[in-house]
Amino acid sequence: MNFVEKIRKQLQKSIEEALHKAQKAGDLNFENIPTPINLEVPREKQHGDFATNIAMIMAKSARMNPRMVAEKIVQHFDKGSLIQDLQVAGPGFINFTLDHSWLYEVLPAVQEQDAKYGASDIGAGKKVQVEFVSANPTGLLHMGNARGAALGDTLANLLNMAGYEVTKEFYINDAGNQIENFAKSLEARYLELLGQEVLFPEEGYHGQDVIDTMARLIEKDGDKYLQMDRELRRELLVKYALQEKLKGIATSLENFGVQYDIWFSEQSLHDEGAIEKTLEQLRQNGYIYENEGALWFKATAVGEEKDEVLVRSNGIPTYFAADIAYHKNKFDRQFDWVINIWGADHHGHVSRMKNAVKALGYDQDKLDIILMQLVRLLKGGEIVRMSKRTGQYITLDELVEEVGKDAARFFFVMRSADSHLDFDLDLAKSQSAENPVYYVQYAHARICSILRTAQEAGYKVPETKTEQAPKYNLLTHPAELALLRKIVDLPDEVARAATAMEPHRMARYAQDLASLFHSFYTNCRVINDEEELRRARLLLVDDSRIVLRNVLNWMGLTAPERM
RNA sequence: GCGCCCGUAGCUCAGUGGAUAGAGCACUGGUCUCCGGAACCAGGUGCGCAAGUUCGAUUCUUGCCGGGCGCACCA
Numbered sequence: 001m002n003f004v005e006k007i008r009k010q011l012q013k014s015i016e017e018a019l020h021k022a023q024k025a026g027d028l029n030f031e032n033i034p035t036p037i038n039l040e041v042p043r044e045k046q047h048g049d050f051a052t053n054i055a056m057i058m059a060k061s062a063r064m065n066p067r068m069v070a071e072k073i074v075q076h077f078d079k080g081s082l083i084q085d086l087q088v089a090g091p092g093f094i095n096f097t098l099d100h101s102w103l104y105e106v107l108p109a110v111q112e113q114d115a116k117y118g119a120s121d122i123g124a125g126k127k128v129q130v131e132f133v134s135a136n137p138t139g140l141l142h143m144g145n146a147r148g149a150a151l152g153d154t155l156a157n158l159l160n161m162a163g164y165e166v167t168k169e170f171y172i173n174d175a176g177n178q179i180e181n182f183a184k185s186l187e188a189r190y191l192e193l194l195g196q197e198v199l200f201p202e203e204g205y206h207g208q209d210v211i212d213t214m215a216r217l218i219e220k221d222g223d224k225y226l227q228m229d230r231e232l233r234r235e236l237l238v239k240y241a242l243q244e245k246l247k248g249i250a251t252s253l254e255n256f257g258v259q260y261d262i263w264f265s266e267q268s269l270h271d272e273g274a275i276e277k278t279l280e281q282l283r284q285n286g287y288i289y290e291n292e293g294a295l296w297f298k299a300t301a302v303g304e305e306k307d308e309v310l311v312r313s314n315g316i317p318t319y320f321a322a323d324i325a326y327h328k329n330k331f332d333r334q335f336d337w338v339i340n341i342w343g344a345d346h347h348g349h350v351s352r353m354k355n356a357v358k359a360l361g362y363d364q365d366k367l368d369i370i371l372m373q374l375v376r377l378l379k380g381g382e383i384v385r386m387s388k389r390t391g392q393y394i395t396l397d398e399l400v401e402e403v404g405k406d407a408a409r410f411f412f413v414m415r416s417a418d419s420h421l422d423f424d425l426d427l428a429k430s431q432s433a434e435n436p437v438y439y440v441q442y443a444h445a446r447i448c449s450i451l452r453t454a455q456e457a458g459y460k461v462p463e464t465k466t467e468q469a470p471k472y473n474l475l476t477h478p479a480e481l482a483l484l485r486k487i488v489d490l491p492d493e494v495a496r497a498a499t500a501m502e503p504h505r506m507a508r509y510a511q512d513l514a515s516l517f518h519s520f521y522t523n524c525r526v527i528n529d530e531e532e533l534r535r536a537r538l539l540l541v542d543d544s545r546i547v548l549r550n551v552l553n554w555m556g557l558t559a560p561e562r563m
Numbered sequence: 564g565c566g567c568c569c570g571u572a573g574c575u576c577a578g579u580g581g582a583u584a585g586a587g588c589a590c591u592g593g594u595c596u597c598c599g600g601a602a603c604c605a606g607g608u609g610c611g612c613a614a615g616u617u618c619g620a621u622u623c624u625u626g627c628c629g630g631g632c633g634c635a636c637c638a
Contacts, residue, residue: 044582053581056618066618090582091619136638177637203637294636305565305634312636319638347567348633373568374632415576418568420631422575427588432601434588442601449599457598496579508577511586522594522603541598563601 002120002491003106007082011050011096012037014078019054021076028072030062048085048095049485055092066092103484104472108464110487110543118490118550122499123164129330130156132341133253134171137245138182140209141252141396143375143423144343149396150412150556151372152341153258154503157554162498167335170260171326174242175267176319181205183234186241189214194223213241252396256405257556269325275317278325278360279310287359297324302355320349324356331362339501341370341417370501372417378424403428406557410437413555414507436511441560443514444552446521447545448561454527454538461542462535470535479520480540486513487547494554503555510551517544 015037022028034057042051055070062069070088077086085097110117132152135145152168160166173179185204189211192198200206217240225233246263253259269275279295282288287298293313297320300307310321330338342349350369358364377384377394384394399408407428414436415421427434451461462470475484490509497505526537549559 038579040579040581042582043578043585047582051582056581059618093582173638181637292636296636309636314636316636318636323638344568344632346633346638349638350567371568376631419576420569424575427575435601436587438601439587442599446599446602451598453598500579504577508586515586518602519604521598525598527598562599 003102003109003488004492007050007098007102008039010082011039011052014080014083015052015054015073015094018073018077022072025076027075028062028064028069030058034058042093042095047089047093048087048097050096050098051089051093052096053093055088055094059092070094100473100476100481103481103488104475106484106488107472107539107543108469110546111461111464111539114546115550115553117546118494118554119161119163120491120495121163122495123159123162126164126336127167127334128159128164128337128339129167129169129333129335130159130339130341131169131171131330133258134173135249136173136178137242137249138178138205139207139245141249142393143377143396143399144372146256146396146399146408147375147412147421148341148343148372149253149256149258150409151370151417151503154409154413154506154555155339155341155370155498155501157556158494158498158503158506161554162495164337164498167262168258168260169262169264172246172263172265172267173319174265175270175322176316179238182241183238185210186214186237187230187234190217190225190237193218194226210241213244216244217241252400255400256396257409264326264329266322266326269322269329270317274325274329275321278328279321281328281360282310282324282356285359285361297356297359299352299355302359304352304355308352320352320356323349323353324360327353327357327367328360328362331357331360331366336366338367339370340368341372344371344373347371368501370417373420375421375423378422378426380426406441407435407437409556410440410507413503416502416504437557438563440510440514440548440552441557441563443517444545444548444559445561445563447517447541447548450521450526450541451538451545457527459527459534459538461538464539470539471532472536472539474533474536475540477520477524479516479523480537483513483516483520483540483544486516487543490547490551506551506555510548510555513544513548513551517548520544 016033019028019030019033023030034054037052037054038057039050039052042048055073056066059066059069064072067088070092073094074086074088079086082099082102083096084099087095087097089095113119130152133141133145133148135141141149156166156168181201181203182205184201188198188200188204192200193211193214214237217237225236228236250260250263279288282297287301288310289296289298294309295311297308297310308320309318310324311317327338350371353369354364354367357367403425411423411428412421428437431438454460462468464470475481486509493505493509497503520540524537526534526541528534528537552559
């Protein structure tokens with residue numbers, strides 16, 4: 001149960017009733033009530049628990065100044081037992097102050113729902129696909145991939161909690177030019193390692209990992225590819241290297257806490273004729289033409305600046321053609337919502353892709369592309385330049401080794417996708433108060449410690465289902481109420497972070513919750529001599545533990561019991 | 564030149580068209596006889612600039628300035 005939503009509905013209904021009563025009494029004139037009636041949570045605590053701007057919205061049509069409209073609504077408002085106070089304030093807000101009892105309902109609910117607390121059903125079981133990282137299998141994962149991995153995985157978790165049926169997918173670019181290039185690089189390294197003098201391809205992959213891969217192949221198979229026909233040799237080298245690389249990528253991601261449901265091969269689209277079928281569909285819809293031996297997508301017909309090549313004059317389809325086929329495949333799998341997470345360097349591709357989806361006859365609004373700004377690395381206060389082509393970059397494995405999975409993931413999830421991220425290696429690594437990861441995890445460890453101490457003293461977290469349930473209304477300290485309020489907000493926050501595709505909200509929530517807990521801890525002694533108060537507080541503490549643990553887990557972090 | 568993202572406190576960043584724009588770090592001072600001081604409390608600075616829409620703009624529109632990234636028969 002989402003308590004905030006429940007209260008909102010209740011208040012909206014009461015406001016509507018007040019409006020009708022006011023109209024009947026001739027105090028207020030209006031044609032219709034704007035929907036939905038906006039109920040926000042005021043920033044200022046003294047402005048109550050909820051506030052509505054309805055009077056300001058209706059002022060014009062009611063031909064009355066906003067404060068007057070608000071006064072009329074208040075006059076005819078039936079407070080009931082829930083609302084303690086309502087007041088007209090500022091330019092015409094109506095502020096509602098509720099009885100604390102509405103917060104207490106969450107206390108047993110968290111215990112019952114446990115790992116599920118925070119879930120909602122606003123996704124209504126809709127199928128959503130999140131495709132992320134999808135790095136080239138020709139190299140190692142870098143910082144940008146790491147950011148995508150953290151964001152994508154967290155988003156998938158949040159969507160899942162919000163009631164969607166989520167599929168996490170990795171698109172493997174195992175076809176096209178870069179594979180050709182990769183083949184040449186592999187071959188050059190292979191021959192080199194066997195003592196031959198070769199010219200390394202100019203646009204080749206210079207990374208040490210390519211050499212390592214070939215060294216391992218030699219260890220396994222020796223020089224048996226040496227005398228082979230060049231075409232066949234390259235094919236076999238690539239085959240070996242790709243499976244090794246993919247395995248490595250999967251392992252790196254797993255160490256980063258990310259597991260996929262589906263690994264989707266681009267090559268399979270070529271092999272299964274999916275690209276031809278896609279082209280055919282585009283042709284039927286009138287978006288294909290030929291020019292200078294190449295096949296073009298008439299993107300200008302759907303508002304693009306220029307047309308795009310789908311099949312080169314040499315007969316090989318472009319990456320774009322394969323990507324369109326991939327998206328056709330996604331929609332044919334009946335996803336209600338398709339989310340891609342791309343690096344900002346691909347932003348030029350976004351509207352093209354959406355228009356291609358439209359040209360195929362699918363609803364382009366079902367495709368969302370999250371553009372993730374690039375990551376800059378700071379070390380010792382200096383920017384570390386990264387270059388993939390020359391092989392000079394920090395890999396995901398190195399990152400995990402150096403700063404740890406938890407810190408790395410938190411740092412990536414902490415920032416919104418569209419902020420240019422400066423990743424401060426030294427800060428992420430530091431085990432000090434400066435590091436926000438520790439602040440949040442410390443709160444969890446502290447909670448566990450309190451519970452341990454209580455346990456040792458013979459005080460258990462009270463049952464909530466029986467008549468032994470604690471007296472919730474003993475929790476009246478502002479710090480207790482603020483903490484409760486935050487806990488009550490969780491389902492809303494999760495739903496919002498999920499539907500708005502903004503996982504960074506969860507990181508902030510975690511920090512806020514930790515902060516409220518620490519404040520509560522300082523102000524309210526949990527293990528005390530007043531039995532009823534102690535039991536109520538123990539329950540609040542355990543609820544805090546559950547919520548904090550849930551949020552940490554969704555972000556892919558551990559919730560340590562000691563640290 | 565065209566397009567996308569960003570510009571908020573000294574730094575890194577939040578911020579649903581609303582009331583007095585927030586957090587962490589850094590800086591200064593304070594809190595603890597006790598459940599974990601990796602804690603709590605207090606202290607002050609800021610929405611790049613200019614128009615427009617609106618009862619109301621950090622938020623929406625346009626223009627300009629500054630930074631990043633794109634604009635291949637690469638991916």
